[in-house]
Amino acid sequence: MKVTIDDISIDVPPGTTILEAARMIGENVPPTMCYYSKLEGSGGKCRSCLVKVTKGSEKDPRPMPKLVASCRTNVMDGMEVKNTTSPEVLQARKSVTEFLLINHPIDCPVCDQAGECDLQDLSYEHGLSKSRYDFKKRIFDLIDIGENIQMHMTRCIMCYRCVMVADQLTPERVHGVLNRGEASEISTYIQKAIDNEFSGNMIDVCPVGALTDKTFRFKSRVWFTKPVYAHRDCKTCSGKVTLWYQGAEVLRVTGRKNKWHEVEEFICNDCRFHKKNTEDWVIESAATISRHSVISQNLNVYEKPVIHKKLQEKPKSE
Amino acid sequence: MGVQLLLEHLNKPEINTIDGYIKQGGYRTLDKVLGKMTPDEVTEEVKTAGLRGRGGAGFPTGMKWSFLDKSTDKPRYLLCNADESEPGTFKDRLLMEKIPHLLIEGMIVSSYALGCRTSYIYIRGEYMFILRILEKAIKEAYAKGFLGENIKGSGYSLDLYVHPGAGAYICGEETALIESLEGKRGNPRIKPPFPAVSGLWGCPTIVNNVESIAAVVPILNMGGSEYAKIGIGRSTGTKLISASGNINKPGVYEIELGLPVEEFIYSDEYCGGIKGGLDIKACVPGGSSVPILPKSLLFKESNGNPRLMSYESLSEGGFETGSMLGSGGFIVYDEKQCIVKNTWTFARFYHHESCGQCSPCREGTIWLDKVLYNIEHGLGKESDIDLLWDIQHGIEGNTICPLGDAAAWPVAAAIRHFRHEFEYHVKYPHRVKDDDHVYQPEMNYTTA
Numbered sequence: 183m184k185v186t187i188d189d190i191s192i193d194v195p196p197g198t199t200i201l202e203a204a205r206m207i208g209e210n211v212p213p214t215m216c217y218y219s220k221l222e223g224s225g226g227k228c229r230s231c232l233v234k235v236t237k238g239s240e241k242d243p244r245p246m247p248k249l250v251a252s253c254r255t256n257v258m259d260g261m262e263v264k265n266t267t268s269p270e271v272l273q274a275r276k277s278v279t280e281f282l283l284i285n286h287p288i289d290c291p292v293c294d295q296a297g298e299c300d301l302q303d304l305s306y307e308h309g310l311s312k313s314r315y316d317f318k319k320r321i322f323d324l325i326d327i328g329e330n331i332q333m334h335m336t337r338c339i340m341c342y343r344c345v346m347v348a349d350q351l352t353p354e355r356v357h358g359v360l361n362r363g364e365a366s367e368i369s370t371y372i373q374k375a376i377d378n379e380f381s382g383n384m385i386d387v388c389p390v391g392a393l394t395d396k397t398f399r400f401k402s403r404v405w406f407t408k409p410v411y412a413h414r415d416c417k418t419c420s421g422k423v424t425l426w427y428q429g430a431e432v433l434r435v436t437g438r439k440n441k442w443h444e445v446e447e448f449i450c451n452d453c454r455f456h457k458k459n460t461e462d463w464v465i466e467s468a469a470t471i472s473r474h475s476v477i478s479q480n481l482n483v484y485e486k487p488v489i490h491k492k493l494q495e496k497p498k499s500e
Numbered sequence: 501m502g503v504q505l506l507l508e509h510l511n512k513p514e515i516n517t518i519d520g521y522i523k524q525g526g527y528r529t530l531d532k533v534l535g536k537m538t539p540d541e542v543t544e545e546v547k548t549a550g551l552r553g554r555g556g557a558g559f560p561t562g563m564k565w566s567f568l569d570k571s572t573d574k575p576r577y578l579l580c581n582a583d584e585s586e587p588g589t590f591k592d593r594l595l596m597e598k599i600p601h602l603l604i605e606g607m608i609v610s611s612y613a614l615g616c617r618t619s620y621i622y623i624r625g626e627y628m629f630i631l632r633i634l635e636k637a638i639k640e641a642y643a644k645g646f647l648g649e650n651i652k653g654s655g656y657s658l659d660l661y662v663h664p665g666a667g668a669y670i671c672g673e674e675t676a677l678i679e680s681l682e683g684k685r686g687n688p689r690i691k692p693p694f695p696a697v698s699g700l701w702g703c704p705t706i707v708n709n710v711e712s713i714a715a716v717v718p719i720l721n722m723g724g725s726e727y728a729k730i731g732i733g734r735s736t737g738t739k740l741i742s743a744s745g746n747i748n749k750p751g752v753y754e755i756e757l758g759l760p761v762e763e764f765i766y767s768d769e770y771c772g773g774i775k776g777g778l779d780i781k782a783c784v785p786g787g788s789s790v791p792i793l794p795k796s797l798l799f800k801e802s803n804g805n806p807r808l809m810s811y812e813s814l815s816e817g818g819f820e821t822g823s824m825l826g827s828g829g830f831i832v833y834d835e836k837q838c839i840v841k842n843t844w845t846f847a848r849f850y851h852h853e854s855c856g857q858c859s860p861c862r863e864g865t866i867w868l869d870k871v872l873y874n875i876e877h878g879l880g881k882e883s884d885i886d887l888l889w890d891i892q893h894g895i896e897g898n899t900i901c902p903l904g905d906a907a908a909w910p911v912a913a914a915i916r917h918f919r920h921e922f923e924y925h926v927k928y929p930h931r932v933k934d935d936d937h938v939y940q941p942e943m944n945y946t947t948a
């Protein structure tokens with residue numbers, strides 16, 4: 183199947199979503215806050231990946247009337263998609279970013295996620311420099327969900343990823359979404375602890391700092407730590423991890439994340455929280471750094487996505 | 501009064517019981533349809549009638565039925581959407597409360613047309629008393645053999661259940677309704693797949709409004725082509741309109757589509773004019789989520805033709821000069837009403853009812869609510885009006901389900917047609933502080 187995204191064509195197998203096709207191209211990829219390719223049924227909620235379909239397919243060339251969520255829309259043969267070349271899409275993305283930020287505390291200076299936060303990237307690329315929201319932000323009480331995971335609901339953007347991790351990795355989900363609308367929150371019913379072997383993966387999938395590692399809490403900024411690939415024999419998981427070093431000390435253990443900031447293999451809590459000595463691990467190599475990480479900014483790897491040239495040439499329509 | 505198809509027997513004695521209903525010619529369609537017509541013929545009849553969905557979107561019912569995926573051997577389901585929660589709309593309530601058997605008869609023949617073995621009526625939790633009425637009526641229908649195994653010896657069997665919701669507006673959206681019926685949190689699903697392919701428990705499902713299903717009965721009684729003669733153009737048949745607001749005779753009226761709006765408001769047969777002899781200021785013709793129309797656009801289309809109560813005429817010119825027929829919640833405002841306050845009331849409703857799944861709606865509706873609260877209470881700024889416009893623009897079309905649009909449209913229309921009122925609120929905050937304040941156009945702007 184042939185699909186054209188921002189004037190670049192690619193052949194993809196049937197059943198591929200627009201977002202996956204864009205990732206195959208590798209340029210001008212729509213941002214994702216809730217979609218996670220490893221989690222079934224994820225995506226479609228944050229609306230930051232909206233794109234414009236200017237031609238439905240070869241058979242039915244009508245454009246789609248609304249912007250569509252690229253993570254949940256399958257490509258059709260001959261489909262033409264506009265991402266960064268469409269001012270409408272950029273405007274919608276700007277709005278979505280603004281909506282996501284109005285109730286976000288923006289407490290990056292004290293947030294452990296800072297430096298590898300998807301929301302930081304999104305607002306850097308599409309956000310306004312000043313908030314137009316002059317009301318009190320929404321806050322939630324801190325709740326304790328166990329000894330390893332720090333939950334900070336105020337930062338949450340309701341991507342539902344952690345709910346899906348619990349559904350798809352663990353035998354029994356004890357947390358979920360309570361209430362509705364802007365009052366909805368991720369919580370456990372009557373503040374039960376989330377306690378199972380794979381619960382730590384909630385931290386890896388969280389796009390913001392709503393779920394962070396208690397064993398790493400306030401130890402260091404992520405950009406001062408050095409990621410190293412390592413593995414060990416683990417009975418419950420693959421044992422393939424990234425160790426985050428500061429000096430000779432392992433500060434944090436996470437799953438290995440790919441270019442799209444998604445872990446390749448989920449790891450168990452034992453590896454994540456309790457194996458913090460170099461002796462526990464077989465070191466492989468220095469880790470390649472996710473494109474999302476600000477660490478890569480120092481290495482000139484991270485580039486702010488350029489707005490398509492065509493669009494820049496045009497005089498502003500609005 | 502024009503043709504009465506649904507409410508014809510409304511005031512007949514004991515119409516709420518099965519015997520009273522049969523006496524008025526009820527359940528005739530079962531003899532005519534079951535076993536005598538093929539399901540496809542019934543669908544064809546509804547298509548010929550040109551019946552359009554009465555729940556708000558106005559999608560042709562017959563066409564929706566023909567989208568049902570018949571290639572699988574999975575069971576199919578017909579769901580009746582009785583989650584009537586739109587502010588301003590209360591037509592289904594009357595229909596189900598007074599003539600419950602009309603809906604049940606419609607469910608039986610519609611289920612037959614779609615080949616369903618089990619069908620559900622999903623009713624909003626606030627209508628618990630109607631749920632009891634419906635359950636009693638269903639019991640009566642079972643006793644007569646109109647429901648259950650082998651209905652009237654035709655070999656067709658159907659089980660019908662009523663299921664109450666828990667009081668969420670969002671569960672009137674068809675995929676949220678399906679989720680809720682499955683026992684999950686009422687979050688709308690992301691389409692596609694559409695329910696006609698994968699709906700309730702992953703099976704092909706059709707969701708129809710109460711009035712659409714009830715209208716199938718007169719269509720089959722009189723024949724699709726006869727039905728299509730009523731109404732105007734592609735808006736065929738009759739429509740229940742719930743009239744409310746500052747009118748002399750609020751209530752539910754069955755009108756022939758194509759009735760002039762002016763006649764509907766001022767005729768003694770219908771609304772009976774504006775209360776207290778005041779002038780009309782604006783009107784929301786289709787329930788809270790459709791754009792508001794000012795007086796200047798209400799009676800005349802932008803091309804000068806009289807505006808009619810029909811799907812096409814009310815939406816003439818898009819949202820610049822038109823609105824929508826929607827679900828028929830006709831709300832009239834007299835000249836003393838404050839549009840800003842009204843818009844805030846609607847925004848508050850959508851803020852409260854947003855499911856919180858997708859970000860533009862979750863965050864946008866609360867923002868609209870807060871900004872409108874400020875403007876209404878004399879705390880607004882000049883820039884707030886443009887901000888409102890930006891917010892609604894950011895919500896509209898960017899959400900998973902139409903609730904985002906429903907929240908954005910009233911705000912957009914209010915600013916489009918009544919921007920001067922918003923400006924008045926911002927300029928003269930001290931004049932709008934009390935609750936009964938009125939925007940008076942003759943007030944001198946220069947002296948504060």
